[in-house]
Amino acid sequence: MPTRHADVAAVSAWISDATMAPSMHNAQPWRFRYAPAMNVLDLRMDTARSMPRADPSDRGMHISCGAALFNLRVAAAHAGWSARVRLLPDPADPALAATVVFTEYDGTDPLSMLYPAIVRRHSSREPFTDESVPDALLDGLSGAARSEGASMTVLNDWQLDAVLDVVEEARQDESLSPGVRDEIAGWTGAGAKDSAGIPGYAFGPKRRDGRAPVRDFAAGRPDPGRESAVFEQSPCLTVLGTSADRPQDWLLAGQALERVLLQATLDGLSTSLNSQAVESAELRWLLRDPHAPAASAFPQMLLRLGYGPRVPRTPRRAVSDVLDIERQTPP
Structure with a gap:
């Protein structure tokens, strides 16, 4: 047959x-x-x-x-x-x-x-509550990453401080690079085009206080009427990593990332991605934990997890x- x-x-x-x-x-x-x-x-x-x-x-x-x-x-x-x-x-x-x-x-x-x-899954640039993500959910998300050949490491307090320093350095580097800023502007806000890019309504509020690493896509551009908000002081951050760093591993990382995000959505969590700290080869190297297992040797994405408001989807x-x-x- x-x-x-x-x-x-x-x-x-x-x-x-x-x-x-x-x-x-x-x-x-x-x-x-x-x-x-x-x-x-x-x-x-x-x-x-x-x-x-x-x-x-x-x-x-x-x-x-x-x-x-x-x-x-x-x-x-x-x-x-x-x-x-x-x-x-x-x-x-x-x-x-x-x-x-x-x-x-x-x-x-x-x-x-x-x-x-x-x-239901949408990237959120809104503040999350102070409610902790249960360890059982984090363990399940780590298992979701492993099932796709990657790893997800939940940052402890000292790792969190180090990673936030890297994110801040990435932000400063970006602010000093007109080429990168122009490229971002071509995909965000008024530059969003062809049912793609990030429209202004998805930027989220400006961070008035807090330490959550939320990229400000309006940085350096006028954004009248945009509100500000207080973000988390102790955000729940995880690093998605792979054991190697070839194109095939990047494709595996993408599948693992989406599996984690879908499972987190079913678990009632809000999710936010931050690629800023891994866009620079030098800064990405600083995210590596020398004591971490080989499966997470190469950081691929920084994820923020928590409980936040529902957000609208971006165009497709x-x-x-x-x-x-x-x-x-x-x-």
């Missing part, structure tokens, strides 16, 4: 869920191409949306595409399909992040339990803008 292929309507729906993933400055640097006759989906990095100043190695782009890939796996699992993934399948084509083959799944894939969180590109369907040539 021939294997049934996923139809175009189903794949289009899964792509819609995939695009709900977070990405650096919400640039959404991904494109998909589905060949129904072959039942193969290509995930490509959209290099036209690269950020040569802040992300010269395209590490952030890989992480973003990895997060979209994980959402795709979850969406397919929810529909009763399994996604067989090959990362970076063609050394001659480094922009081809992954190929995916879909097969019907006989049973219930545990990934499907994460599906409701895809549309239409599926028709990111998905191409390969039409079968008539015989």
Whole structure:
């Protein structure tokens, strides 16, 4: 009996869920191409949306595409399909992040339990409450990262101080770099374009007090009417890391990141990402904990977890803008 292929309507729906993933400055640097006759989906990095100043190695782009890939796996699992993934399948084509083959799944894939969180997960730049995140939830999130080949380390008090120093140094470096500021401005506020980027309503309030590392995307630009607020004094921060630092590891980090974020959303947590401290190779090196296990040797993302208000989602590109369907040539 021939294997049934996923139809175009189903794949289009899964792509819609995939695009709900977070990405650096919400640039959404991904494109998909589905060949129904072959039942193969290509995930490509959209290099036209690269950020040569802040992300010269395209590490952030890989992480973003990895997060979209994980959402795709979850969406397919929810529909009763399994996604067989090959990362970076063609050394001659480094922009081809992954190929995916879909097969019907006989049973219930545990990934499907994460599906409701895809549309509920939003990055928050709002203050969180002082309520502590239970250790049991943090342990579960660490397990979610491990299941995708990465690690999540919860920072203790002295690590928190050191990491916040690195974040502050990153902020100062950014303020002294016109090229980086111009690049950010091109993706945020009035520069947000093509249903991408971070609109002003998602900036959150200006930090009046507190130590939570929330990037101010309006820094240095007029922002009339924006409120200020007090953020957490002792934020719950975690570092997502990998054992190596190759493009494949960045894609694994993206999948682990999204798994953690979806699980945290189901757990009732608000989440915030901070890539500022890992955009500089020198500062990223300072985030490494020499006493940490090898699995977390290379920091990939700084996460802030806690309990905060619901926030609106940022815009997403239409599926028709990111998905191409390969039409079968008539015989």
